[in-house]
Amino acid sequence: MDIGDRALSVRALSQIGYYRLSAYWYPFREIQNNIRTDQFRDGAKLHDAVALYVFDKKLRLHILDAIERIEIALRTSITLKMGRFGPLAHRDAAYVHGNFNRSRRPGGRTKFQDWMTRLDKCEERSRDEFVTHFRSKYTSERFLPIWISVEVWELGLLSHFLAGMRHADAQAIGQEFGVVDVRVLPSWTRALTFVRNVCAHHGRLWNRAMVDQPRFPRRGQIPEMDHVLASRTSQEKLYGVCTILAYLTKQLNAGTNWHLRTKELLQTFPNSDLFSTSSAGFPRNWAQEALWN
Numbered sequence: 101m102d103i104g105d106r107a108l109s110v111r112a113l114s115q116i117g118y119y120r121l122s123a124y125w126y127p128f129r130e131i132q133n134n135i136r137t138d139q140f141r142d143g144a145k146l147h148d149a150v151a152l153y154v155f156d157k158k159l160r161l162h163i164l165d166a167i168e169r170i171e172i173a174l175r176t177s178i179t180l181k182m183g184r185f186g187p188l189a190h191r192d193a194a195y196v197h198g199n200f201n202r203s204r205r206p207g208g209r210t211k212f213q214d215w216m217t218r219l220d221k222c223e224e225r226s227r228d229e230f231v232t233h234f235r236s237k238y239t240s241e242r243f244l245p246i247w248i249s250v251e252v253w254e255l256g257l258l259s260h261f262l263a264g265m266r267h268a269d270a271q272a273i274g275q276e277f278g279v280v281d282v283r284v285l286p287s288w289t290r291a292l293t294f295v296r297n298v299c300a301h302h303g304r305l306w307n308r309a310m311v312d313q314p315r316f317p318r319r320g321q322i323p324e325m326d327h328v329l330a331s332r333t334s335q336e337k338l339y340g341v342c343t344i345l346a347y348l349t350k351q352l353n354a355g356t357n358w359h360l361r362t363k364e365l366l367q368t369f370p371n372s373d374l375f376s377t378s379s380a381g382f383p384r385n386w387a388q389e390a391l392w393n
Contacts (some may be wrong), residue, residue, distance in 0.1 A: 187245035200264030337381030
């Protein structure tokens, strides 16, 4: 691999680290018998790997911006929906789906019980000022009411509760986000949980396969997303998640420019013959799709 300016290369390796940076020159390595070798392809340059790393850093921040908006909106929606039934309705089995409160084996724990164990730990370790204020003022209350509790939920905790809600309640929330199929929005939040964790730990996002594969709506349910159904790679890689973020941010705010800023960011993608946007599932002419305009 061409390392270019030695001083700049040493600085990049010392600041970013060899192992972390090696993930970005992985596409530069030759493939023989379907196996990546340690031999670099012709034209491999360290400068391009660093450029891809810098691009990925900007991409993570951009993705986190959208996830934050969606996460806050989901918290608020769940609070308003569950709060109608009482301050502790989220802890009441009467207000979750029967499958969520059904043991997988006789005498075993239910998913709802497992969820509440995680919830208890989440509430116990919170040191947020609004939580300590509530505990000092309402000393007889053992649990936090939904409108306080939901603010300390991790996105994973939120996604599991959304999946465990009664269908009518989950469907009402889904409709607020422009999602009709009750199975889709929980699937999206699980996928976004994985993406958020990657971003929060400064992991490589570009060209990464999604561990939690999002479910996409059937053709015609959300016409702007129909083009994603044409490619498994688009669904399984970053592009699929980007379409979800673009759609949801538009549903939350018709005047958003997140989708436009996504196109602007992708225009800064490093120019190299060894990697391209297609490796992350971005189809040809994706920027001309209605979702991005």
